[in-house]
Amino acid sequence: MTDRYVYIDPIFSKGAGALVGLSLHENNSSALRIFRLLTGTCTIHDVFFNKKFKSAINYLNFPYTQNSRSNKKTLLEMFPEDVTLEDISEYFCKLKNNEEFYASIEFELINCVVARKSERYLESFIFLYRILEGISYSIPLIYVSKSRSFNASFRSLQQYMPTKNNEGELLFFKNFIKTHWSKENFYKLTLDIDIGSIEVEEMRSIYFKIYKEKAKNCIEGETEDEELKITFLGFMQFMIELRNRYFHFLQGGWQKNISTSQIIFPDLFFKPIVDLGINWISIALFEVIKFDMENHGKT
Template identity: 50%
Template sequence: MYVSKNKDYNKTYGELQAFFGKDKDGELAFFKRFISTTFQEEDFYKSNLLIDLHLIDIEEIRPVYYKIYLEKLKNRTVGQPTENESMSVQFITFYDFIIELRNRFFHNAKGSWQSNLESTNLLFPDLFFKPLINHGINWISIILFEIIKNDFAKNE
């Protein structure tokens, strides 16, 4: 997809090669570079996603989950978050956020020096992920749609 959008083979080859990074840092970093480079001028890439903690049905656990979200976002919210209610993140930041949550939740059993999400913190994992699921599905759908759109444009 990236190659088909560019006209200069030499420049494209060099840029595509740079996606892989010097240290071969894996498919997640590769994918992020691809998304950032390919879609950085698109409106959706410049958009922000509002994470609404009101979707968490049990009000008493919102502060716990809010604190975890903020910690995993590492101060990369857009604007000032509303404590225990909502926060906004950039499109590409949401990708990093979801990967971080996935790693800390699913790799917990392996043990590591990382600050994993303990089951005592996430008494209701479904509620923890509830404000994020629709954004995650939408995020992936947008990227998939853009790839399909590009394929159709090539065949016209």
């Protein structure tokens, strides 16, 4: 981790005792840092610019919520009632598996959150998409690696594999989600784009039309120029479509790309998407953390 960002812990001071595994002062685990970032229970100090960013949005709630204050309860309420703070601390102390995966995601996530806090929404979306790509192949492999049967593992992987060479890792992840998470409560909920959060009123109908066009058949409900409700799985495809249509600008093809002259304010265009996207990514990452906890020590 570069020295540019330093974590400030508003909950635990040094000498946290049995809860040392949850302390950002005493545990440098990337998985812990991701957990604390996503629960909105830390402050990020950008040493280079000498700026501090208080992370106060709990993205592990679905939909995400604003923390009134950071405390131990915020960390505990993410888990079932029979799990204690000591249990969570012990897990983060002993966690060694998949640390390389968590470390690769951590720096992308902190840049995503800092850009969002600075209202650089286009930049934040870039890091958000990098995280999506970063987890798309790793998460299914983490699940399969815990299987005690090689044959079962191979059959599981076969279920997710794309059938065409150009379909890639994102489809691999999409197939995994449909197989493993379709019965989870969050899978049945929608991500609701609030068009009213766009400050320039003249752009709302324009953005609404573009969002709707790119969301295609993933829309569960809508209120014209006010709100779009997109399915959990569909939101992943929506993020991919936005990335492909805005960051690619080849002319003359069959795909209808988004030009900057259409949206005029790129940061404003991505503003209603970013928090929802971080919320989506957070749910996926937390499923891995919980899965790691449940299968800790298995080979």
